[in-house]
Amino acid sequence: MKPAPFEYHRPGTTDEAVTLLAEHGWEAKLLAGGQSLIPAMNFRLAQPGVLIDLNNVEELAYIRDGDVGLHIGAMTRQRSAERSELVAARAPLVHEALPFVAHPQIRSRGTIGGSIAHADPASELPAVTLALEARFRLRSPRGARSVSADEFFTGLFGTALESDELLAEIEIPPPADGAGWGFAEISRRHGDYGLAGLAAAVQLDGDGKCSKARLALLSVGDGPVLATSAAETLLGAEPSEEAIRAAANAAAHRDIDPPSDIHASAAYRRRLVEVLTRRVLPRAFDRARGVDLKPITHEA
Amino acid sequence: MTSPVELSVRVNGASHQRSVEPRLLLSDFLRHELNLTGTHVGCEHGVCGACTILMDGEAVRSCLIFAVQADGHELTTVEGLAAGDDALHPLQTAFREAHGLQCGFCTPGFLMTLIPFLRDNPTPSDREIREGISGNLCRCTGYQNIVQAVRLAAERMAPEATP
Known part of the structure; x- marks a missing residue:
């Protein structure tokens, strides 16, 4: 065996x-x-x-809408979430990213919570939840606590979970007015681990200026990496082509220290991050302006 | 509890009870305990798709599930596709006619992946077909004829095709 x-x-x-x-x-x-x-x-x-x-713990598999956002039980299958109209409407970034998670057969079995608790730096859901400022409800015999995605991911396969704690629920805030989003990833073959990927959540104020930008990158560090200096270049500015180019440059050269491995060199990963940022942000801002766009499908 | 665990499962409509070690993979259970050797074992780490079966109607990799986890569930393997010994499922017929297989090692996995795929999307585009089979590797036939076989099967299996 x-x-x-x-x-x-x-x-x-x-x-x-x-x-x-x-x-x-x-x-x-x-x-x-x-x-x-x-x-x-x-x-x-x-x-x-x-x-x-945990597969017989039925109380951990649900998708519910609530006042503070969407509640997804940790044992919800990725395929169920992918097919859920509630997820598509209330957490469109999650909906857009799920088809990038491995293959259909894997998603029939794989769970939302499992992927997040495993915290593989190449996986999509940690980056997506980090971009969305999701909160995670952790359970132990000592009680329950709620942890933000920023606090949860602590390094290579590392999370805030203690030895007696279980990830029970993912809570995703609803999209605010003027919110936009986008996800893309580049892998050698469809369903492979991404060489780099970007989950972006942005917001425009009434004047069309960027009031919020959370860009979470995958496969370029020990865990999902928040591109903070790229976000700073966008804040308060109109998201012009020039501003997006500056953000892409900051993301690729200031925000990450990507590894070189058999899949891609560090230099190539920086290049991918630059390209992905320039590809995802215009779509995210278009959506923030109310333009209805189809998801970016698999990048060859 | 490394000791054997009782397991009751329905496979292709027949009930089976066994006592198995928890670490026995579902793929090995099907092949060695039930002698259903149509489910093939390739990489055994979730890449090749050869071991794909249906669990409660959804395509899953049987090498990434423990047999004990199938307790109380309904499984379908490639042996359960055709209506009888001399019959073929329309998808199997399409694979044969379109030369969608050469050595045939990967074929059971492709077929079992495609059953729920065509159920959910009876008229797929070529792009959707390619995405649908992205989790299955074929090392000799090549994918062109497999895609053609799926197209052929979709045409024949479409609801309007049957009077």
């Missing part, structure tokens, strides 16, 4: 799951969709002693 032996638990409720988690601590791994964990176990890169399977 491919994976190493493990002790298997299949709780039916969140309470049972966190009780088991507290009992076993770091020795235990939570099994959500398993589309990253099981490959790692098949390679025996991961050999958890205890596996706590």
